[in-house]
Amino acid sequence: MALIFVTRQIPEVGIRWMREGGHEVVVSEKDGVLTKEELKEALGARPYDGMVSLLTDTIDASVLAAAPQLKIVANYAVGYNNIAVKELHDAGVVITNTPGVLTDTVAEFTVSLVLALTKRIPEGDRFTRAGKYVGWAPELLLGSDLAGKTLGIVGAGRIGSGVARRLANGFGMQIKYYDIARSEALEAEVQSEYYESLDELLRVADVVSLHVPLLPQTQHLINTERLALMKPSAYLINTSRGPVIDETALVTALQQGTIRGAALDVYENEPALASGLTALDNVIITPHTASASEETRGKMSELVGFNINEFFLGHIPPNIVVVA
């Protein structure tokens, strides 16, 4: 039997699975993100063998120092930029994540943002609620069509490919993509053109959708210079990680009409928003909910429970994170 700490309540199923696996599971009682001090204090209170962390928890060597018995950290997210992977590996701690189960949900959400932004749906909703709708007008809230337009996918992994497939097959968009390597999987699924140069992709895309992990190389991948390469009629969508975009530069670009609009689910300094962002009408902002369906959050919970159970059975957990 292992002793497991969960840093915040997650859908019950994974907790139940761990308990059914014979483990004692302690869930933080705080309905919020634990500060680093609170996290260390909680981990130091008992000899925890395992931990379920969230993307809002920073897990590094200083946290490990408070939990010397810790053997596994199961992150309740596919992204794991909140974890100092090398520091944990050096300390012999196994890390797992939750890939695959949220692909369709995040792809659906991303497509929803593309539609909502290009069709100006939140703007129309605000306009109508404000009592400004006084009758049909030929040029009221004109948006953009997608059919025949170019979708630029940045990062052709599972989610990027899912977005490409939906917007190509469902809406007739032309797919062009940038990645560090060509994706045979994407090219087999939809007609698509590989761009070795992100700059070139940004010049031609009508909608740019970001699907890269947060790494030192992807921090501020979209900055002032790159925003200036985009068409003034283009839209930028981000459901990956906030720091991939220089958010202050984006606010300026949106204010100045460098690009037409943006839809963001993630932010550079979450939950804070860059100054000026909320005042813009040509931006949609959602609270990091791209994977937030009942089904998917439940499956993520199952996966952390399964990874923990497999590990303590002496098996290799299915979703081990390796050092890049």
Ligand code: DGY
């Ligand atoms: C993830 O799993 O990385 C997502 O951002 C959670 O919504």
